[in-house]
Amino acid sequence: MTIELPADVSGRLPDDVTGRLQSARLSEGTATLVLDVSGLEGLARDKLEVAARDALRGAPGVREVRVAMTADRVTRKLVAVASGKGGVGKSTVATNLAVALSRAGSRVGLVDADIYGPSQPRLLGNEGQKPEARDKQLVPVPSEWGIPLLSMGHLVDPGQAIAWRGPMAGSALAQLVDAEWGDAELLVVDMPPGTGDVQLTMMQRFKPAGAVIVSTPQDLALMDAARAVSLFDQGGIPIVGLVENMAGYVCPHCGNVSDPFGSGGAEAAAREMGMPFLGRIPLDTTIRQESDAGRPVAAGEGPQAQAFARIAGRIAGWLEGSGEAKT
Numbered sequence: 590m591t592i593e594l595p596a597d598v599s600g601r602l603p604d605d606v607t608g609r610l611q612s613a614r615l616s617e618g619t620a621t622l623v624l625d626v627s628g629l630e631g632l633a634r635d636k637l638e639v640a641a642r643d644a645l646r647g648a649p650g651v652r653e654v655r656v657a658m659t660a661d662r663v664t665r666k667l668v669a670v671a672s673g674k675g676g677v678g679k680s681t682v683a684t685n686l687a688v689a690l691s692r693a694g695s696r697v698g699l700v701d702a703d704i705y706g707p708s709q710p711r712l713l714g715n716e717g718q719k720p721e722a723r724d725k726q727l728v729p730v731p732s733e734w735g736i737p738l739l740s741m742g743h744l745v746d747p748g749q750a751i752a753w754r755g756p757m758a759g760s761a762l763a764q765l766v767d768a769e770w771g772d773a774e775l776l777v778v779d780m781p782p783g784t785g786d787v788q789l790t791m792m793q794r795f796k797p798a799g800a801v802i803v804s805t806p807q808d809l810a811l812m813d814a815a816r817a818v819s820l821f822d823q824g825g826i827p828i829v830g831l832v833e834n835m836a837g838y839v840c841p842h843c844g845n846v847s848d849p850f851g852s853g854g855a856e857a858a859a860r861e862m863g864m865p866f867l868g869r870i871p872l873d874t875t876i877r878q879e880s881d882a883g884r885p886v887a888a889g890e891g892p893q894a895q896a897f898a899r900i901a902g903r904i905a906g907w908l909e910g911s912g913e914a915k916t
């Protein structure tokens with residue numbers, strides 16, 4: 590740290606500014622401060638800058654104040670949550686995995702890349718809010734669950750149809766990913782269903798660290814899941830594993846679990862496709878009701894939360910570098 594300010598100038602700086610001072614000097618009436626803002630969100634950075642400027646305004650010999658900020662680049666990993674077809678609960682799983690990963694200690698953000706049918710603002714309960722833009726970057730919208738979110742659902746009016754062509758959809762997606770994610774170290778990306786242009790852009794441009802495939806237990810859904818797997822294989826994106834959603838029906842009256850689509854099929858299919866089976870989430874009315882109300886079950890304490898926590902633990906282990914999800 591090089592401080593070349595007269596004591597009657599530096600003495601005016603508040604502690605939160607001096608604690609982050611990398612260098613400071615005064616030359617020909619211009620005070621130049623370099624602050625290390627690693628780990629601070631945009632708003633906190635702005636406050637620090639204002640505090641520094643206010644403190645030096647009118648200080649002896651200071652006519653102008655310049656504040657520069659440096660930050661360690663956060664190495665951020667992306668995990669894509671994908672499915673071969675719509676309606677299998679991919680968005681629900683993505684929300685709850687983001688919450689469970691955050692509870693397990695990661696700093697997590699959520700990108701709703703399902704730009705034709707964004708549902709994350711409803712699932713995270715921050716519908717109707719608009720992201721700000723700072724220096725041409727979008728600032729994610731905070732949620733009650735500690736997960737910042739960016740979604741097309743925040744940028745267009747609810748129910749408004751989005752009929753973009755591939756390249757526009759790709760650039761919209763890029764804006765969501767290349768946003769001001771602050772200190773988030775992990776971005777969970779809710780992919781659009783299927784295997785089209787947006788998925789390709791995502792893979793080529795942002796190279797997710799891995800993909801989690803969501804399927805329901807039916808044979809047909811599992812065949813679609815295989816298509817999603819082969820898309821990621823082609824793009825050289827490793828598959829973290831398969832999550833079986835709506836895997837057994839929990840009776841809301843007696844709590845009894847039945848298996849309308851049989852059991853064990855998804856696990857066997859994962860084995861056949863040569864990927865780890867990450868776990869199953871039951872078909873449970875509570876999950877739907879709480880999701881609709883913007884309260885992810887993973888934030889609670891029930892058996893549903895535990896199911897998501899187990900899967901999140903496997904994903905976190907995989908990301909930590911073992912490269913293999915323990916099943």
Ligand SMILES: Nc1ncnc2c1ncn2[C@@H]1O[C@H](COP(=O)(O)OP(=O)(O)OP(=O)(O)O)[C@@H](O)[C@H]1O
Nearest residue numbers: 675676677678679680681782835871872873876877
């Ligand atoms: N395990 C579950 N138990 C009960 N309901 C569920 C479960 N998972 C998802 N749902 C419900 O199923 C519906 C579809 O889920 P969701 O929107 O997450 O699917 P999706 O695969 O992302 O769909 P789309 O591809 O259309 O975006 C929602 O009403 C959701 O609440």
